[in-house]
Structure formats: structure tokens, C-alpha cells
Amino acid sequence: MxxxxxxxxxxxxxxxxxxxxxxxxxxxxxxxxxxxxxxxxxxxxxxxxxxxxxxxxxxxxxxxxxxxxxxxNRFDEIETELDALTELRDKPAGSVRITSGDHVLRTILLPRLLPLMHRYPDIDIEFDVSYGLRDIVADRFDAGVRLGESIDKDMIALPIGPKLRMAAVASPAYFSSHPMPKVPQDLTRHNCINIRFPTGGGLYVWEFEKRGRQLNVRVEGQATFNTSPHIVLAALDGLGVAFLPEEEFAPHLEEGRLVRVLQDWCPAFSGYHLYYPSRKQQSPAFALVIEALRL
Known part of the structure; x- marks a missing residue:
């Protein structure tokens, strides 16, 4: 042709x-x-x-x-083979595309991958911040980052962070005029800060568990966001109760700007994983990314 x-x-x-x-x-x-x-x-x-x-x-x-x-897929295979030729060079080179949320990008991906990029200047990494469940194959990403429980079974999933816990929090100012919830059901009487998933468009149903008993609560409130940093800001401003992985609130909890509730209803769960197609041949650049992120 x-x-x-x-x-x-x-x-x-x-x-x-x-x-x-x-x-x-x-x-x-x-x-x-x-x-x-x-x-x-x-x-x-x-x-x-x-x-x-x-x-x-x-x-x-x-x-x-x-x-x-x-x-x-044939064009994808050609690109992969061309990237693989860099194995014959003195310095690895190639491009890697990763999609993830903002927090994991700042706390895990950049701290581990920036040193790699300094060491190998011919490796280019594109970071895509997205809170939706991206189809990495259709969108031509080399990998994505999600919580382990949400990864499809046909993907390879590599743990890149510790286990996480969810945290329900609000500011001291908010709790000065609202009673602290004792059980998750009490949240239905609070002004809660919702998050809407870009994929599917539904509101996140807050998930709790205690001694094997699982409880889901649909909350309501004045504000809804699709990004976690803005939820943190709204909680700090006293708008209501927020619910995210505890690490998103960590510095504010330590310094007393936020107060945690329902801690006994928030057990640890599988943390962030790098995931990628099992059938994808790894380029030298992507193989180095995997090694840099591996625990």
C-alpha cells in the first residue's frame, strides 16, 4: 500500500x-x-x-x-515496536501517557517520576488529570491510576500506594452550630458536600463499614463538585461535612482546621494502583515508569 x-x-x-x-x-x-x-x-x-x-x-x-x-490496534503496535527500538540505544527514550486524579498525581506520581525524567531526558510523560473512569485503551493511554477496588479484571494492577481510609470531616465552625453525627444515618440531617462522578454523572453514595456491616448513605447539601481539592476548600470554609480519602485532609486535620467524625465506620481499603492492559507490550520507557512506581 x-x-x-x-x-x-x-x-x-x-x-x-x-x-x-x-x-x-x-x-x-x-x-x-x-x-x-x-x-x-x-x-x-x-x-x-x-x-x-x-x-x-x-x-x-x-x-x-x-x-x-x-x-x-495495528497502529498502536507499530508505535510500541518503534518505542521498543530504544532498547538498542544508550539512553532509553519514548513517550508515556498516564491518566489519574489530581491528589495522587501530586503525592505519588510526580515525586517518583520527576527523578526518572531528570535521569532520562529522552523520556516524555504526559499526565492527564481526570476524575472519570477513563477507558485507557480507547483513549490511548499507557496506564491509569485508580483505587484498587474499581479496576477491571482484565487489567494488570500494580499497587503504588498504601491502604487508604475514608474520612468524614467538617470545620470546627460548622460543628459549633451542628451536632456531630454519631452514626452514618445522622448525615442525612447535615449539609453535606457532594461529589459527582464525571463518568455516568451520578452522585457518590457515601460508603461506611463497621464490624462487617456495610452501610451506604445518600447525602444532600448545597454544593456538589467533581474534583476533590474544591471539596476540601468548601469544608475548610465551613460549608458542611465532606467525605474523601483521609490523606486529602491530612494537614488540615493535624492542625485542627478540620474535625473528623465517624472514624470507627471507616476501615482501611485497597489504595491506589497503576493499571494497564495485560496484552500491551511494554516499551522501555513504560517499563522504567513501572519500576519507579513499584512499591
Whole structure:
């Protein structure tokens, strides 16, 4: 197949995955007009429409989806093999894409991976902050970071942090005018700071456990966020009760700016894990990332 045809196929795969000509053009480093012409030429050559275009989005047609499933992974394999060639060089090189939450990025990923990047200047790492449950295969990430309990069984999961505990907290000012909850059910009478998951759009149901008894509580309150740093700020401002992993509140609890309640209802659970596809061949750069994060 001519080189031009391979370029057109790569253009199609990128647009189909990004769902946007604008994002795809940025990823490929070409103009939107050139990208549009490449897709048009491919569709004319195959005599079938591959993409459905609307004013807001771009999505594959049934024929386009079939082509994407057939060739998309092939381009991924080519990129992996090209990265693997760096094993023949004196200095490892390559790109690694990781998606995670903000807190684990600041407390675990950066402290362990910045020294690696200083040591190997030819290794590039892209950090994507996201609180949704990203499909790392479809979104072309090398790995993601989640709590161990939420990782799909077909992924390799590597522990990168200690066990965690949830913490229900509020400011001293809030508790000066509201009674401290004694059991989780008491939270239904409090102004609670909710978190909405980007994936699915549902509000997080607060989960508690004591001596094997599990209890879920749907709370209500004035404020809802989709990022944990803003929940911490709202709790510090006295808006209400917040519920996050205790490490997010740690310095404020130590210095008395926040007060913890229901501690006996918050047992330890599996902490943060790096996860990646079991079938993915590891590039030298990704292998070094894994070793830097391994406990």
C-alpha cells in the first residue's frame, strides 16, 4: 500500500478516536483542512462513508467502526515496536501517557517520576488529570491510576500506594452550630458536600463499614463538585461535612482546621494502583515508569 494511503488511514483512526477534527489535527500536527481532505480522499477511494459529522461531534459509521476495530490496534503496535527500538540505544527514550486524579498525581506520581525524567531526558510523560473512569485503551493511554477496588479484571494492577481510609470531616465552625453525627444515618440531617462522578454523572453514595456491616448513605447539601481539592476548600470554609480519602485532609486535620467524625465506620481499603492492559507490550520507557512506581 502506498505511503499516502497509510497516512490517510492514520488520519481516520485519529479522528475516530478523538471524535473531533480539531483535536485530531492537533494530535497529528496538521491543519484541519488537510485532515478533512485526507478523510474525504479515503472515503472516495473506498467508496463508503466512514465518519458521521455533526456540528458538535464526529463519530464512525458502522463501516468506519469496523475499519477502526480492524486497524486501530495495528497502529498502536507499530508505535510500541518503534518505542521498543530504544532498547538498542544508550539512553532509553519514548513517550508515556498516564491518566489519574489530581491528589495522587501530586503525592505519588510526580515525586517518583520527576527523578526518572531528570535521569532520562529522552523520556516524555504526559499526565492527564481526570476524575472519570477513563477507558485507557480507547483513549490511548499507557496506564491509569485508580483505587484498587474499581479496576477491571482484565487489567494488570500494580499497587503504588498504601491502604487508604475514608474520612468524614467538617470545620470546627460548622460543628459549633451542628451536632456531630454519631452514626452514618445522622448525615442525612447535615449539609453535606457532594461529589459527582464525571463518568455516568451520578452522585457518590457515601460508603461506611463497621464490624462487617456495610452501610451506604445518600447525602444532600448545597454544593456538589467533581474534583476533590474544591471539596476540601468548601469544608475548610465551613460549608458542611465532606467525605474523601483521609490523606486529602491530612494537614488540615493535624492542625485542627478540620474535625473528623465517624472514624470507627471507616476501615482501611485497597489504595491506589497503576493499571494497564495485560496484552500491551511494554516499551522501555513504560517499563522504567513501572519500576519507579513499584512499591
Amino acid at each position: 502506498a505511503r499516502r494511503n497509510l497516512n490517510d488511514l492514520l488520519a481516520f483512526v485519529t479522528v475516530a478516536r478523538e471524535g473531533s477534527f480539531t483535536r485530531a489535527a492537533g494530535a497529528l500536527g496538521v491543519s484541519q483542512s488537510a485532515l478533512s481532505q485526507a478523510i474525504k480522499a479515503l472515503e472516495e477511494r473506498l467508496r463508503i462513508r466512514l465518519l458521521t459529522r455533526t456540528t458538535r461531534s464526529v463519530s464512525p459509521t458502522p463501516a468506519g467502526d469496523r475499519l477502526l476495530q480492524a486497524i486501530g
